[in-house]
Amino acid sequence: MSSLKYRTIKDKTFFYVTCFLASLTVVPLFAIIWELIKKGYKQINWNFFTESAPSTLDAMLARNTGDIIPGGIANGITGTLLMVVLAAIIAIPIGILVGIHLSEHPKTKFSYITRFLTDLIQGSPSIVIGIIAYAWIVKPIGSYSALAGSVALSIMMLPLIVRSTEETLKMLPGSLKEAGLALGASYTSVILKVLLPAAFGGLFTGILLAISRVMGETAPLMLTALGSTTINWDIVKPTSAVPLLIWEFYNDPNLIDMIWSSSLFLLILILSLNIIAKQIAKKWRIQ
Amino acid sequence: MVITNPILQLKDVSISYTPGKNAVESVSADIAEKQITAIMGPSGCGKSTLLRAINRMHELYPDIKTTGEILLNGKNILKTNPMEVRRMAGMVFQRPNPFPTMSIYDNVIAGYKLNGISLPKREKDELVEQSLKNVGLWDEVKDSLFKKGTFLSGGQQQRLCIARALSLKPQVLLMDEPTSALDPIATNRIEELLLDLKKEFTIMIVTHNMSQAARISDYSMFMYLGNLIEYDETQKMFTNPSDKRTEEYLTGQFG
Numbered sequence: 001m002s003s004l005k006y007r008t009i010k011d012k013t014f015f016y017v018t019c020f021l022a023s024l025t026v027v028p029l030f031a032i033i034w035e036l037i038k039k040g041y042k043q044i045n046w047n048f049f050t051e052s053a054p055s056t057l058d059a060m061l062a063r064n065t066g067d068i069i070p071g072g073i074a075n076g077i078t079g080t081l082l083m084v085v086l087a088a089i090i091a092i093p094i095g096i097l098v099g100i101h102l103s104e105h106p107k108t109k110f111s112y113i114t115r116f117l118t119d120l121i122q123g124s125p126s127i128v129i130g131i132i133a134y135a136w137i138v139k140p141i142g143s144y145s146a147l148a149g150s151v152a153l154s155i156m157m158l159p160l161i162v163r164s165t166e167e168t169l170k171m172l173p174g175s176l177k178e179a180g181l182a183l184g185a186s187y188t189s190v191i192l193k194v195l196l197p198a199a200f201g202g203l204f205t206g207i208l209l210a211i212s213r214v215m216g217e218t219a220p221l222m223l224t225a226l227g228s229t230t231i232n233w234d235i236v237k238p239t240s241a242v243p244l245l246i247w248e249f250y251n252d253p254n255l256i257d258m259i260w261s262s263s264l265f266l267l268i269l270i271l272s273l274n275i276i277a278k279q280i281a282k283k284w285r286i287q
Numbered sequence: 288m289v290i291t292n293p294i295l296q297l298k299d300v301s302i303s304y305t306p307g308k309n310a311v312e313s314v315s316a317d318i319a320e321k322q323i324t325a326i327m328g329p330s331g332c333g334k335s336t337l338l339r340a341i342n343r344m345h346e347l348y349p350d351i352k353t354t355g356e357i358l359l360n361g362k363n364i365l366k367t368n369p370m371e372v373r374r375m376a377g378m379v380f381q382r383p384n385p386f387p388t389m390s391i392y393d394n395v396i397a398g399y400k401l402n403g404i405s406l407p408k409r410e411k412d413e414l415v416e417q418s419l420k421n422v423g424l425w426d427e428v429k430d431s432l433f434k435k436g437t438f439l440s441g442g443q444q445q446r447l448c449i450a451r452a453l454s455l456k457p458q459v460l461l462m463d464e465p466t467s468a469l470d471p472i473a474t475n476r477i478e479e480l481l482l483d484l485k486k487e488f489t490i491m492i493v494t495h496n497m498s499q500a501a502r503i504s505d506y507s508m509f510m511y512l513g514n515l516i517e518y519d520e521t522q523k524m525f526t527n528p529s530d531k532r533t534e535e536y537l538t539g540q541f542g
Contacts, residue, residue, distance in 0.1 A: 175384040179448070182344055183455065184374035185401030193401055197388040 036267060040260030048072035048261060052230055053245055059254040069255065073262050075231045076245040079146065082233060083225060083241060084215055086150035091157035092207060098158075099165025100191060106170075115166075122159035129155050130220030138224055146232070146239035149225030153217060157210040164206025168199040201284020205277045212273035216266060218243040242266045288519050290506075293317035294489050295341065295459055300355035302336055304348060310336045312513040313355065318459070318506075323481060323490045325504035325521065327497060329541065333513040334493045338461050341491065342376035343369040359458060374398070377452030379462045383444035385436035385451070392432040394447055395419060398455040418450040421487075422480055442473025446480065453488070460484070462492040466499065478503050497537060501525050509533045 047070065054062075054071030062069050098118070102111050121129075133152035138144055172195055180190035196203070218241075221227075226238040227248060246262045249255040295318035302311040311333040318324050326334040339345035341357060346369065357364050364372045385394045395415045399406055406414070415432070419425040424446045428439070436447050445465060452460060462481075466474040481490055481503050494500050500507055500521065507521040509530070517524060517533045528534045535541055 173384070175380060175382055176386070178344065178347070178380060179384040179386065179451075180397075180401055181347065182342065182373055182378040182380075183398040183401055183451070184370045184372075185398075186370060189401050189403065194386055194388075198386075200388070 033264075033267065036260055036264040039257075040262075040264040042068055043257060043261035044264070048265075049077065050074050053240075053248070053258070054255070055229075056252050056254045059252075059258075063254060069257055073242060073245050073258070073265070075228055075240040076242040076262065077265075078231050078233070079225065079228065079239040079244070080215060080241040082235070082239060083146050083149045083153060083221070084211055086146065086235060087153035087157055087214060088207070088211060090150060090154035091161055091210070095158050095161025095210075096165050096196075096203065098162045100169065100196075102162065102166040103169035104191075118159040118162050121155060122163075125219075126152075126156060126217055127219040127223070130223040133220065134223045141236060143236065144224060144226035144238040146225055146235045146237065149221045149239065149241070150235070152220035152224050153214040156214050156217065156220070160210035160213060161203075161206055164209070165199070165203055168202025168206070169195060171202070172198055201280055204284070205281040208273055208277035208280070212270045212277070215273070216243055216270055218247055222247070242269075288523075290317040290319045292320060294320040294360060295491075296356070296358040297337075298356040298358065300337070300340065300353070300357060302333070302340055302345060302354075303352045304350065306350075306352070309513050311340070314510075314515040315355075316508065316515060316518050318489065318491065320489050321485055321487070322505040323485050323492060323503055324506040324508065325500035326491065326493045326508045326510060327495075327500050327536070328508075328510035329536065330495075332510040334508075334510045335463055337510070338463055338491060338493045339378075341459070341461055342373045342378050344373070344378060370402075374402070374455050375457055376459045376461055377455060377457035379445070379448050379452055379460065379465045381464045382468045383441055383448050385439075385444050385447050387435065387437045389436065390433045391419075391428050391436045391439075391447060394436045395450050395454050397451055414454055418454040419447075421453050421484065422446040422450045423476070423483075424450060440473070442469050442476060445469060445473070445477060449477075449480070449484075453484075457488070459489040459491060462490065464493055464495060467495060474499075509536060511536070 049072055051070070051072040052075040053073060054069055058071065059069045098114065102115060105111050130152050133148045133155070137148035137151055141148070176194055176198060177190055180194040181187070185193075221241050221244050225241060225244065227244045228238045228240045232239045242262055243266065246259055246266070249258040249262065297314055297316045297318075300311060300314045301309050303309045314337060326338060328334045336345055340353060341359075341364070343364065345351055345353070353365060355365075359372075359375055364376070386397055389397060392415050393400060395418050396406070396411055399411075416425060419428065424443060427443065436444065439447060449460075449465075466477050469477065478499065481492070484490060485505075492500075492504065504521045507519065507524045508515055509517045509524065509528075509532075511532055517528060517530045519529070524533065525537060528537060
């Protein structure tokens with residue numbers, strides 16, 4: 001009987017150890033959020049969203065008088081918005097069409113190769129993708145630009161959209177396609193008017209996750225968008241982005257306080273997108 | 288048995304999925320207009336393949352090979368564009384498959400929407416009402432036409448699918464075990480509906496259920512291993528089958 005008792009204790013210990021480790025994994029997230037709120041909340045006010053990043057001189061004067069640093073990250077927010085939207089415009093149509101091809105012709109050699117290569121892109125270091133965008137766009141144009149940044153981000157979004165489209169379409173019952181074709185509809189119209197609408201939830205989730213994935217990218221933007229001290233809407237001019245600003249703040253001792261507020265903003269933005277994506281995925285789950 | 292003025296003629300139809308192995312073996316038959324013709328047989332006998340060949344849905348499988356002729360009103364459908372064929376020969380499947388993103392209304396006229404045919408509003412309304420009345424669904428859904436079709440019961444969904452096929456005014460309605468996923472009450476309603484519909488439409492139905500074939504069909508085919516063993520008036524086949532294999536199947540000795 002003592003061995004039974006021993007085994008029960010072993011089971012319980014195992015359970016509590018896994019519980020403990022599971023709670024340990026979420027500790028960093030809460031620690032980060034707590035740290036960012038503690039150090040960053042002071043900087044977040046209306047100006048934070050409407051004004052561009054302050055110069056190092058303004059920041060130094062404010063620090064000397066004990067004020068909060070003036071200015072905000074409007075140039076970063078608008079830049080991130082511009083580049084993410086542009087990247088989405090490039091990546092969404094291509095990604096969805098490739099995903100359709102992969103799910104419709106799953107077993108051809110061409111599909112195997114395409115799937116393999118998209119996986120490779122997904123595994124590529126983002127800095128390398130930045131270098132490629134530099135060679136493709138920055139060099140020929142002769143200037144760093146939002147466009148180059150968008151191209152780099154869109155390359156990073158592509159594999160995520162391709163695979164989520166493929167997986168969602170694969171989950172749709174074959175009877176749906178049969179129903180469309182049996183009405184004499186063309187293959188194209190069955191895909192566009194029957195399958196894609198039915199897969200909308202999954203596609204949308206994939207797109208949101210892809211956007212939130214690239215929104216925090218810094219390395220590829222350093223080589224492409226470079227950064228800008230003012231708000232820029234011109235896609236062929238250098239542009240700032242929130243993660244780029246964080247990097248710049250880090251390099252300027254006078255602006256170090258801005259790191260926390262900008263990081264807090266970026267983290268909340270990305271977490272919200274993730275949560276929204278999860279909710280949509282739950283609501284639109286294919287029956 | 289001779290069928291005068293057949294709407295559909297199968298002439299020496301053979302179909303193979305893998306070369307050298309026929310799933311349907313030189314089947315010839317004339318199908319009577321505005322009657323119900325049932326196709327029976329054990330699993331894998333080729334009955335679904337034959338039915339699907341009539342609107343060329345069998346071609347969705349790769350490497351399919353079809354020989355012979357299938358004449359619908361004298362026109363060889365194997366030499367006609369499949370999209371055109373499928374508008375002339377409507378199909379209802381085993382499991383109800385209304386389009387989940389479309390309302391009941393849009394489901395009924397889906398054939399037009401997907402084919403890019405736009406009808407005036409009044410014509411659409413009439414078509415939807417007429418098609419839903421045809422399947423006895425109008426009174427049940429007339430107040431929720433713009434709700435999604437997927438909230439209906441299984442039997443209602445299947446009737447919606449029949450309405451969707453009928454709205455294109457097909458010359459023949461092909462049904463591939465349309466009641467096998469339904470409960471007995473819903474099955475009963477569909478059977479009554481088919482008896483009603485044959486006043487206007489020619490119906491071919493594949494069924495596993497012998498008593499269903501006996502109840503509703505005017506003509507019956509018995510297929511076995513890809514061959515059409517017997518084709519006769521249902522009453523004659525069920526009371527006095529001429530082939531021993533038909534008799535064995537009908538008396539439940541195999542199948």
